[in-house]
Amino acid sequence: NAGVTQTPKFQVLKTGQSMTLQCAQDMNHNSMYWYRQDPGMGLRLIYYSASEGTTDKGEVPNGYNVSRLNKREFSLRLESAAPSQTSVYFCASSKDRGYEQYFGPGTRLTVT
Amino acid sequence: QKEVEQNSGPLSVPEGAIASLNCTYSDRGSQSFFWYRQYSGKSPELIMFIYSNGDKEDGRFTAQLNKASQYVSLLIRDSQPSDSATYLCAVTTDGDFNKFYFGSGTKLNVKP
Numbered sequence: 001n002a003g004v005t006q007t008p009k010f011q012v013l014k015t016g017q018s019m020t021l022q023c024a025q026d027m028n029h030n031s032m033y034w035y036r037q038d039p040g041m042g043l044r045l046i047y048y049s050a051s052e053g054t055t056d057k058g059e060v061p062n063g064y065n066v067s068r069l070n071k072r073e074f075s076l077r078l079e080s081a082a083p084s085q086t087s088v089y090f091c092a093s094s095k096d097r098g099y100e101q102y103f104g105p106g107t108r109l110t111v112t
Numbered sequence: 113q114k115e116v117e118q119n120s121g122p123l124s125v126p127e128g129a130i131a132s133l134n135c136t137y138s139d140r141g142s143q144s145f146f147w148y149r150q151y152s153g154k155s156p157e158l159i160m161f162i163y164s165n166g167d168k169e170d171g172r173f174t175a176q177l178n179k180a181s182q183y184v185s186l187l188i189r190d191s192q193p194s195d196s197a198t199y200l201c202a203v204t205t206d207g208d209f210n211k212f213y214f215g216s217g218t219k220l221n222v223k224p
Contacts, residue, residue: 035214043214
């Protein structure tokens with residue numbers, strides 16, 4: 001089992017460009033999450049999907065959109081990237097809400 | 113007020129000693145508590161979770177939970193240099209088990 005996979009691993013964008021971060025899990029988990037991690041700020045929840053077909057905002061959703069494509073896949077889209085979105089982005093999944101979460105390897109995004 | 117507070121460290125301990133990592137949380141109704149380890153440049157990996165007051169042991173790791181004091185700790189016995197990492201505490205909030213709130217982490221250095 002690969003667990004949680006994310007693509008790409010690294011990305012550099014110019015201000016105003018758009019991109020989609022991809023995430024997939026092979027653990028048959030119901031819930032999936034997107035976080036960003038900035039120095040000194042810890043992990044902050046951007047969006048989550050409690051189950052297939054549902055998505056909800058987390059702590060810092062502005063500037064992002066998500067799609068739960070199916071049970072395995074959960075993507076994060078930046079429509080118009082800003083330097084403030086420079087961060088490391090982690091996708092995670094859990095069996096169900098409230099259970100332990102398992103993280104992907106992360107995407108390191110720089111917006112210039 | 114942050115939901116989850118951790119001392120950023122670094123906490124330095126000699127090899128073979130007990131490392132004690134602490135975390136306090138603000139939501140009295142929090143139900144689930146998690147400890148993650150994160151090596152530099154890597155994703156968080158789950159060490160332990162605890163739901164009930166008291167101690168939970170897993171190998172060299174012991175999680176301790178005191179809901180009355182809103183305090184959760186992680187003890188690492190026989191610390192090894194390979195335990196050097198940042199340790200993240202995460203808590204679910206009362207009423208929304210989807211949302212994990214992470215502390216900003218404590219950096220542990222284990223000196224040979």
